Amino acid sequence: EAGVTQSPTHLIKTRGQQATLRCSPISGHTSVYWYQQALGLGLQFLLWYDEGEERNRGNFPPRFSGRQFPNYSSELNVNALELEDSALYLCASSLTSWLEQYFGPGTRLTVT
Amino acid sequence: GENVEQHPSTLSVQEGDSAVIKCTYSDSASNYFPWYKQELGKGPQLIIDIRSNVGEKKDQRIAVTLNKTAKHFSLHITETQPEDSAVYFCAAKAGNMLTFGGGTRLMVKP
Numbered sequence: 732e733a734g735v736t737q738s739p740t741h742l743i744k745t746r747g748q749q750a751t752l753r754c755s756p757i758s759g760h761t762s763v764y765w766y767q768q769a770l771g772l773g774l775q776f777l778l779w780y781d782e783g784e785e786r787n788r789g790n791f792p793p794r795f796s797g798r799q800f801p802n803y804s805s806e807l808n809v810n811a812l813e814l815e816d817s818a819l820y821l822c823a824s825s826l827t828s829w830l831e832q833y834f835g836p837g838t839r840l841t842v843t
Numbered sequence: 844g845e846n847v848e849q850h851p852s853t854l855s856v857q858e859g860d861s862a863v864i865k866c867t868y869s870d871s872a873s874n875y876f877p878w879y880k881q882e883l884g885k886g887p888q889l890i891i892d893i894r895s896n897v898g899e900k901k902d903q904r905i906a907v908t909l910n911k912t913a914k915h916f917s918l919h920i921t922e923t924q925p926e927d928s929a930v931y932f933c934a935a936k937a938g939n940m941l942t943f944g945g946g947t948r949l950m951v952k953p
Contacts, residue, residue, distance in 0.1 A: 735886075764941075773932060774887070774943040787939045821886055829936050830875055834886035 733758065735835035737822050743841045744812050752807040752838045756824030763805040764825075764832060765797060769818040777820075780805055781828060812842045845870040845937045849944030856923050857952050864947045866933035867915040875936035876916045878907060881946075882929045890931075891918070923951045 736755045744750050756763050765777040776789035780799035788795075794810040803824075809816055819839050823832040846869040856862050866876075874895040879887035893900045893907045893916065900907050904923075909916040916935075920927055928951045933944040 773945045774934075776940060776942070779939065789940075823886075829939060829941055831889060831892065832877070832941065833889060834879075836884075836886045 735822055735824050735833055737820075737835040737838050739838060740836070741839045741841070743843065746812055746814060746842055748812050750809045750812060750816075750840055752809075752820050752822075752840070754805045754807070754822030754824075754835060756803050756805070756822075757826075757833055760824035760826050760833075761803055762825045762828050763799055763803065764823045765805070765807050766821040766823065767791075767818045768821055768837070769815075774821065778807065779828075786828075809840070814842050816840060817842045845873060845935055845940065845942040847933060847935050847942045847944040849933050849947055851947060852945065853948045853950070855950045855952065858923060858925060860923055862920045862923050862927070862949055862951075864918045864931055864933070864949070865915060866917070866935070866944050867913075868935040868937075868942075869914065870935070870937040871911075871914065873914075873935040873937040875941075876907070876909060877934050877936075877941075878905075878918050879932045879934070879943075880929045881932065887932060920949075923949075925951050925953050927951050 762781045766774040779787040797807040799805045819837040821837045823834045825832045849866045877892035881887040906919045
């Protein structure tokens with residue numbers, strides 16, 4: 732069974748630009764979660780999507796947004812990039828909301 | 844909101860010894876406690892979890908214990924091996940949110 736996949740692996744952007752990150756969940760999983768992991772820090776919850784709807788968001792500004800497609804894959808968009816947005820962005824999926832989340836390998840976003 | 848504290852931040856053990864990582868949580872409504880292992884350059888891997896109606900769970904060399912009264916839970920790794928070296932994260936679920944601890948870097952010396 733294929734795990735959670737994310738693309739791209741690395742992304743380099745300039746301050747002020749927009750970044751789009753993609754995630755494909757494990758087959759059958761309908762919940763998708765996004766987390767930010769800044770260097771040396773823990774995981775901070777960003778967004779939760781379930782059945783195509785945004786269900787909850789963490790303490791992040793509105794320039795962090797996303798969506799979930801009918802096939803349950805998801806996209807995270809970060810607008811007006813700032814230097815402090817540089818981090819590893821992790822996507823996770825689960826069959827039951829908030830239980831047994833399985834993570835992808837992440838997208839390393841670097842903002843210069 | 845929920846606050847999860849994890850100790851120690853770094854832990855160095857000799858191969859074959861046991862390792863214990865402890866976490867405390869603040870929200871008494873928390874009812875699910877997973878542990879993740881993150882190796883360098885990879886995403887976190889779910890290694891064991893426990894629900895609030897269980898006091899202990901074991902899977903081969905790893906075990907997790909939960910004390911709801913004291914609001915803390917621990918990860919125990921026995922007979923550590925070099926491949927156990929990684930960063931370990933605890934987490935607690937309260938409502939529709941999973942809050943992670945700050946992580947413990949475990950180094951197993953051969």
